[in-house]
Amino acid sequence: MPTYFRFLALLAFKIFAQEQVDVAILEVGLGGKFDATNVVQAPIVCGISSLGYDHMEILGHTLRQIAGEKAGIFKQGVPAYTVPQPEEAMSALKDRASHIGVSLQVASPLGKELLKSQQLGLHGEHQYLNAGLAVALSSTWLQRTGHIENLFCNSSSSLPEQFARGLAMANLQGRAQIVPDPHISMQDLNSSVGGLVFYLDGAHSPESSEVCARWFSHVSREETEVCDPLEGGSHDICKSRKARPSSY
Structure with missing residues (x-):
């Protein structure tokens, strides 16, 4: 009987x-070599x-061991991309790529200026790193399947x-997601009482936990000051509320 993931x-x-299907995007469940x-x-x-x-109990206790397992997805003659990695991990990826004849390239983070007036649908600075990798993978797929000219011919x-x-429409519920309580009206949110807001994200490694914490720290600090004159007095009452994406 196969395991659940298999x-x-x-x-x-x-x-x-x-x-x-025209294209299938497969995400490795654990590691790579034996996934x-x-x-x-x-x-x-x-x-x-x-x-x-x-998953150190399975993949190894060093970044080199973990990267070696991840590099198990490389196939001879198939282009591969990664993002900037710690030196120990990058060395293992390059060694595996060189050993089997894989062209490994490092995708740069997506420049914010390339989106012009739009923003990434997925929140967090780390998503620009993921977006750069997504663009590299998508472009390569289009090139290797003969669709690239249809996409770029009208693009300056x-x-x-x-x-x-x-990238602007991408959405993943529960990942860097801000959810105001649906039972509180927008008028209530702007009142002195404020509103209940849920900040949803997940992590299961030290690195992803740090990214999660940075995102929450950033969005929770984004406050706007709203000051109303105090009737009959010279002081202001300043009320702060958490900034919320316009889509909510």
Whole structure:
């Protein structure tokens, strides 16, 4: 009997084949070398995001060991991308790539100016790192499947409008998400009483916990001061409320 994740991976492959999807994005469950998703022998492109001390009881107790397991998804002749990594992790990725003849490139964080007047749909400064990797992977897929000209032919910028729009619309519930209490009206939120706001995120490694904490610290400090004259007096009563995304 297969493990739960292997069963889900097998079920996903069956659904993808049955529905004849144009493209499937497979996220590794744990590690890479022995992961259920690694049965795909000829992917179009591979990517490795930020590495940290995660699942150490299985992947190893050093970044080099962990990176070596992650690099198990590399396939000979298949382009691969990663983001800036700690030196120990990057060294392991490069060694594995060189050993099997993989062109490993480091994707730079997405420049905010490329989005022009738009913002990333996923909040947090770290998402610009992920966005840069996503753009590199998507561009490579388009190039290798013969679709790149259709995307870039009408684009005068270095980031196609379709990419910018997709990054702005990206949404993942529970990840750096701000949720005001739906039972409190906007009028109540602007009152002196204030409103109940939930800040939702998740993490399960020291590195991701630090990123989560930085995001919460940043958004919780974003306050606007609203001062109302005190009737019959010379003092002001200043009320602060948490800043909220315009989509809520």
